[in-house]
Amino acid sequence: MKIIFLGSGNLATRLSLEMHRKGMRIGQVYSHTPENAERLAAQLGCPWTTVPEEVDTDADLYVFSLKDTVLADVIARIRPNNGLWVHTAGSMPMDVFSGYTADYGVMYPMQTFSKVRPVDFSVIPFFLEANTPENAGKLQQIAGALSGNVRFLSSDKRKSLHLAAVFACNFTNHIYALAVKILQGQEIPADVLLPLIDETAAKVHTMTPAEAQTGPAIRYDENVINKHLAMLDDPDMRSVYQLISQSIHKEAQI
Amino acid sequence: MKIIFLGSGNLATRLSLEMHRKGMRIGQVYSHTPENAERLAAQLGCPWTTVPEEVDTDADLYVFSLKDTVLADVIARIRPNNGLWVHTAGSMPMDVFSGYTADYGVMYPMQTFSKVRPVDFSVIPFFLEANTPENAGKLQQIAGALSGNVRFLSSDKRKSLHLAAVFACNFTNHIYALAVKILQGQEIPADVLLPLIDETAAKVHTMTPAEAQTGPAIRYDENVINKHLAMLDDPDMRSVYQLISQSIHKEAQI
Structure with a gap:
């Protein structure tokens, strides 16, 4: 062949x-x-x-x-x-x-x-x-x-699959990039994030992402959320923080 | 003790x-x-x-x-x-x-x-x-x-570290949740995403997230991006898609 x-x-x-x-x-x-x-x-x-x-x-x-x-x-x-x-x-x-x-x-x-x-x-x-x-x-x-x-x-279902893959991979990787950017400003080496990144991925092998969710947004801890927003100078990163925190909180209500 | x-x-x-x-x-x-x-x-x-x-x-x-x-x-x-x-x-x-x-x-x-x-x-x-x-x-x-x-x-640097952790873990996990939601609508089992999620995490052990970035946003493939936006009925998910795609594209220009 x-x-x-x-x-x-x-x-x-x-x-x-x-x-x-x-x-x-x-x-x-x-x-x-x-x-x-x-x-x-x-x-x-x-x-x-x-x-x-x-x-x-x-x-x-x-x-x-x-x-x-x-x-x-x-x-x-x-x-x-x-x-x-x-x-x-x-x-x-x-x-x-x-x-x-x-x-x-x-x-x-x-x-x-x-x-x-x-x-x-x-x-x-x-x-x-x-x-x-x-x-x-x-x-x-x-x-x-x-x-x-x-x-x-089918082609039709593959289109949706590809969209899901863009979230699960391309967007996830960019979120990693934003996390690394925050550390660069503080001169903290990026590799301190790796055990957290690994466990976040490993967790969804044994529970759904909804069950695995932790952090200030799911607890609706406004004190932490507001402190974080105040720390983000970059308007894009602030928008990402706000939008995803709202989305986490909203999903938790369903 | x-x-x-x-x-x-x-x-x-x-x-x-x-x-x-x-x-x-x-x-x-x-x-x-x-x-x-x-x-x-x-x-x-x-x-x-x-x-x-x-x-x-x-x-x-x-x-x-x-x-x-x-x-x-x-x-x-x-x-x-x-x-x-x-x-x-x-x-x-x-x-x-x-x-x-x-x-x-x-x-x-x-x-x-x-x-x-x-x-x-x-x-x-x-x-x-x-x-x-x-x-x-x-x-x-x-x-x-x-x-x-x-x-x-120090307390000050730990605050930034925690913010980075919220991105790398809590936001990443929510992005997984959105990906799973897309598949649920198509009756595709969520576990097809696991090899992709695992490799996305594994990749940043050997390259920076900026180097690891793939997908339509980094290629600025407007054809795919517009098709994806048209597929997203949920306004929040559409906003997340748009905002993160723009952010990926912008980082690539730097």
Whole structure:
């Protein structure tokens, strides 16, 4: 099986390297950016191109890991009309491929990927979708070789899942960034937060976030809340503090 | 050494049980609420009271784990004027004890505690403060018996630390709650988020949150951002989405 990767970002990098590591053959990398295409192709030991029209036409699997805004354009410009075409985006419907090829689907690994950080694929939940039962079988086999946590989900539900992932990961990480910023102002090393960050994540393995909630907002401890607001000079951070504290308090009333 | 615990909440419960487990002798529990006082005292095998004036006067250590709003009142009402008095609050200054007793300090374990969930105290950062070098030595010894991660920090810096902890833990946990809420509407089990939550926490052990940031807001992918906003019916969740996305984008510009 020959695989072509379209994209060279965080997800494309980690997924293609993992497939390569599992013995799957990556035949070519496409990326708009020559440096990125070259870097990833070097890691995979395969040729690369920056021109959609030069993507090989003889592959069995085309994996599109591109920004949503350019995905449709690249789909329209590549030449092959064979093989199985899949994208890896949480937020794009499967039918973005409709009319361009006969066999297509989605393989969405719900994880946060950074180019430089290897992750354990075996526990990553993969959400699949395919336009035919035969393609579903093929995708199940490919994803099943990478992870023990594979299931099928419609485009519509995947959109909601992706939104939940943005909260659970991207927003959480930014909240960490704001916490670190507070410590920087006091010259306290950021790593003192790690046991707290770890336990906050570990806790929701054994209780719901609603049960796990602690702190001044859930106790509605206005004394502490007001002192904290007075300490925040940055108006954005004050807004975040206020909005999330209100939201915690409101949920507790339900 | 005889220890008296004032409070029976999440922190008081976990800390007193850990001290008990380590062989320290808890001689009495005070709590405003009889059920809570009785429950904790039963776990510790000691007497309890709901009347501050009935707190034993012969203890060596008095540990105040009370809501900030009632701490000063209980300090003023108890009878002893001996022993070392410490509170465990991130947000209260040490001098709340000033004028009531000669020997006092602070022992703040920065962690999220729930009554029902045991935690590994050995990795919890303890932040200490004491009004004399002798009391500092005593506190160092007590906290050092519980954790390998003990340091001294002024009341002023501890206030900022506590604010950072509210972000890193309480706000993070609420963001998890919002993510779960999105999935509930789609009948997707919440536990699909756990590998993502775990990796988001693990990532900041090896890179800064700024380096670890991924997702539509950091890419400034307006297509995805607008689709997500359109999916959020709840005005509070929409505000959280908007505010945090803007904040992510702004930090990325710096």
